[in-house]
Amino acid sequence: MKKHKYTIQIDWTGNEGDGTLNYKSYTRSHTISVNGKYDKIMGSSDPSFLGDKTKYNPEELFLASIASCHMLWYLHLCSVHNIVVTDYMDHTTGVMQEDENGSGKFVAATLHPQVKVAQISMIKKAHELHKEANTMCFIANSCNFDIGHDATITT
Incomplete structure (x- = not known):
């Protein structure tokens, strides 16, 4: 049986200086990318979980x-x-x-x-x-x- 492996990279971009000091001290922003691909997908959590509604969750x-x-x-x-x-x-x-x-x-x-x-x-x-x-x-x-x-x- 064939197996296919996939690798993606997630980079958290939401450290606003205090890291995860508390639940509201950071944003949920991150990028999703794949090596060799042109664009990064801008991600966050759903707004219900303090995410940025302009980014993909x-x-x-x-x-x-x-x-x-x-x-x-x-x-x-x-x-x-x-x-x-x-x-x-x-x-x-x-x-x-x-x-x-x-x-x-x-x-x-x-x-x-x-x-x-x-x-x-x-x-x-x-x-x-x-x-x-x-x-x-x-x-x-x-x-x-x-x-x-x-x-x-x-x-």
């Missing part, structure tokens, strides 16, 4: 991972099945449940892809391929909750 990046992995598998499967996709956009939603002790976990995610295909005759198969893409998606297979799909497919 881990929960958003988690949903982005689910959505982008699904999209990549979906486009691959469409190409294999001669379904010509001309446009793809998704507004993924997710629900994280916070427990009384402050921990939490995602309990739901739903993809809402809006897909355009070249011909009306492709629409039925294009809908069916979302299920197969979910089965193949590396990220979806790593989740402990079901990922829903509410696709709209047009020409």
Whole structure:
């Protein structure tokens, strides 16, 4: 069995002089980067946890991972099945449940892809391929909750 290894770098940029002296003495700002890639992703925590609302938080990046992995598998499967996709956009939603002790976990995610295909005759198969893409998606297979799909497919 093949194993793929990935390495990212997280750099905390939120030390405002006193480090983590107390819960409010620092910001949650950080950068996410991969060696050899051009841009860094500016990250923070969710504003509910004193984060910067203008930066990406881990929960958003988690949903982005689910959505982008699904999209990549979906486009691959469409190409294999001669379904010509001309446009793809998704507004993924997710629900994280916070427990009384402050921990939490995602309990739901739903993809809402809006897909355009070249011909009306492709629409039925294009809908069916979302299920197969979910089965193949590396990220979806790593989740402990079901990922829903509410696709709209047009020409």
